[in-house]
Amino acid sequence: DGGITQSPKYLFRKEGQNVTLSCEQNLNHDAMYWYRQDPGQGLRLIYYSQIVNDFQKGDIAEGYSVSREKKESFPLTVTSAQKNPTAFYLCASTLLGANTGELFFGEGSRLTVL
Amino acid sequence: DQQVKQNSPSLSVQEGRISILNCDYTNSMFDYFLWYKKYPAEGPTFLISISSIKDKNEDGRFTVFLNKSAKHLSLHIVPSQPGDSAVYFCALRSGGYNKLIFGAGTRLAVHP
Numbered sequence: 001d002g003g004i005t006q007s008p009k010y011l012f013r014k015e016g017q018n019v020t021l022s023c024e025q026n027l028n029h030d031a032m033y034w035y036r037q038d039p040g041q042g043l044r045l046i047y048y049s050q051i052v053n054d055f056q057k058g059d060i061a062e063g064y065s066v067s068r069e070k071k072e073s074f075p076l077t078v079t080s081a082q083k084n085p086t087a088f089y090l091c092a093s094t095l096l097g098a099n100t101g102e103l104f105f106g107e108g109s110r111l112t113v114l
Numbered sequence: 115d116q117q118v119k120q121n122s123p124s125l126s127v128q129e130g131r132i133s134i135l136n137c138d139y140t141n142s143m144f145d146y147f148l149w150y151k152k153y154p155a156e157g158p159t160f161l162i163s164i165s166s167i168k169d170k171n172e173d174g175r176f177t178v179f180l181n182k183s184a185k186h187l188s189l190h191i192v193p194s195q196p197g198d199s200a201v202y203f204c205a206l207r208s209g210g211y212n213k214l215i216f217g218a219g220t221r222l223a224v225h226p
Contacts, residue, residue, distance in 0.1 A: 004157075031212055040123070042203060042216035043158070058213075090157055094212050101146035101207035103214060105157030 002027045004106035006091050011111050013078075013085070021076045021109045023091035032074035033092040033103060036060065043090060049074055050096060078111060086113045117141050118206055120217035127224050133191040135220050137204030140185065146207040147180055148214065149189045151200045158203060162189070194224045 004025045013019045023032065031050045035043040045058030049068040063082025068074055074093075078085045088110050092103040119138045127133045135149075145166045150158035164171040164178045164187075171178050177190045187204055201221050205214040 006157075033213075035216075040218060042118070042120075042218045043205075043214075044216075045213060048213065088155075092157075096212065100163050101148055101205075101212055101214065102160045102163060103212060105150075105159070107157050108155065110155070 004091055004093055004104055006089075006106035006109050009107065009109060011109060013111060013113050015113055016080045018077055018079050019111065021078070021089055021091075021111070023074045023076065023106060024072055025074075025091075025093045025104075025106075026072060027093060027104065028071075028095075029093035029104070030071070030096040031094050032068070033094075034058075034064070034066065034074070034076045035090045035092065037088040037090060037108075046076065046089075085111055087111060118204060118215050118217040120204060120220050122220050123218070124221040124223070127194045127222065129196060129224055129226050130193045133189075133194045133198065133222055133224065135189045135191075135202050135204075135222065137187040137189075137217050138185060139187070139206055141206075141208065142182075142185070144206040144208050144215075147178070147187050148205040148207070149176075149178060150203045150205055150216075151198075152203060152219070153200050161202075191222075194222075196224050196226065198222060199224050 007022045033048040034046040047066040049055035065077045091106045148163040149161040152158040201219045204217045
């Protein structure tokens with residue numbers, strides 16, 4: 001079945017450590033996105049990528065990094081520079097030609113910094 | 115400055131009645147308006163959308179209304195069912211990169 005797979009589902013990290021969240025899609029979508037959700041808030045855009053080897057900062061990119069070496073994969077690294085990394089992270093993808101604006105989301109990864 | 119606001123953090127509705135979720139925005143440049151449904155610890159799932167050139171779109175029990183002059187979007191669910199209990203986000207698209215701006219969400223509880 002086609003879809004978006006995020007891993008791990010739950011992750012614990014000590015302060016000062018970098019962690020990488022995986023996002024893989026087999027939908028043949030062009031664009032991929034990373035969002036962050038905090039309690040009582042909407043989803044906020046961290047980074048997005050429209051094509052391989054290209055990506056742009058979203059609204060809250062500080063303390064995060066991404067890569068897009070393959071169309072199917074868009075990993076997110078939460079660095080030690082991110083001051084409040086504990087959150088629920090969501091990866092999404094879409095076909096750029098889709099006019100409805102719909103994004104398809106993965107199941108999410110919950111990161112907790114101890 | 116919040117571009118998208120869902121002013122009701124929660125809503126409680128009796129089963130069989132209508133649920134109305136609201137969303138207000140400030141920017142006139144959005145071209146698509148979407149509603150997503152989200153269960154705890156899961157990713158959001160797309161529910162229904164509407165283009166800026168329309169004022170109503172229906173899909174079964176779900177209807178989305180767009181009032182551009184008032185910059186107001188609403189989702190009507192009728193009849194409401196217990197399985198509709200979830201957090202509902204409105205999401206607005208501006209530009210061609212499919213970047214969505216999300217509201218803070220409204221938690222809907224449908225009780226028997």
